[in-house]
Amino acid sequence: MRARIIYNPTSGREAIKREMLAILHTYELAGYETSAFATTPEPMSAAKEAKRAAIAGFDLIVAAGGDGTINEVVNGLAPLPKRPMMAVIPAGTTNDYARALKLPRDEPLEAAKIIFQRETIKMDIGKIDQAGMSKYFMNIAALGTISEVTYAVPSLMKSLYGYLAYLVKGTELITRIKPVNAKVTYDTGEYSGKISMIFLALTNSVGGFETIVPDAKLDDGKFTLLIIKESNLAQILQIVAQMLNGGKHVDNQQMIYKKTNKVAITPLDQDQLKVNLDGEYGGDAPMVFTDLQQHIEFVANRSGMQEAATISDTTKEKFVADVEKLDVK
DSSP: OEEEEEEOTTGGGGHHHHHHHHHHHHHHHTTOEEEEEEOOSSTTHHHHHHHHHHHTTOSEEEEEESHHHHHHHHHHHTTSSSOOEEEEEEOSSSOHHHHHTTOOSSOHHHHHGGGGGOOEEEEEEEEEEETTEEEEESSEEEESGGGGHHHHSOHHHHHHHTHHHHHHHHHHHHTTOOOEEEEEEETTEEEEEEEEEEEEESSSOBTTBSSSSTTOOSSSSOEEEEEEESOOHHHHHHHHHHHHTTSGGGGOTTEEEEEESEEEEEEOTTOOOEEEETTEEEEESOEEEEEEEEEEEEEOOGGGSOGGGOSSOOSOOOOSSOGGGOOOO
């Protein structure tokens, strides 16, 4: 079997680049003939390489970097009729997707060694259709002023100050949230009116927190849709406090909280509604979002997940390689 590691050489203060020889050795021990590709400044460099490697017949594609790198690799694989298995080695600021997969987030080599647990999960992937074009996301789509936080924080600031950079920028933006007039249509209804924020989540890990979508399932074919109706600063702060206090926001009167396979979002009154996809600017609505159930299989630490996190059988899924016989140092 063959594996291709697609890594961002600047992520995590170059931690992955320093560990690359050991990471390559790990996948070789797991039975994969392994090679690596360093992403370049060219737009969608990781996506293009992921597509090329998949078409070339690689069995495993490893996305090594932050959530942006993982998003690009997903965009390279998701449109293909035959998609190889994926693995993740986190080296970003929040590492939301690694958190959802229950991977070590501070030690790239330990994250790579999860391959030896022989556990996978077929993850839902979000698809966006807009003006005849499609794009994909694996964790969250957010619309509204506060969703601008992640792509408003400069890369250097992220590298130097990590999650603190988001908190600083979030505090600045929360005081100037501007509601937009929009229509949101979902499986069981619709809402039209002034909206302060919209979230579409595929996992329970959003911005480093696991209580924003406390009942998320990773493979059920449904987004968790959160709509925050027009709210003043005090109401928004109350919702945030409830989010951090065990997920009590789901019953807030200012909140619509639904499970849905499809969502259409249309701005009204010429309002601009920017879309944040997995932490990066992803264009402006109108857009149609569809949850592609169990679309890509990921190496995961299923033993570390609660059983309620998935609908599929939690039994270990065996790799072709008999890794039990391998001596991992």
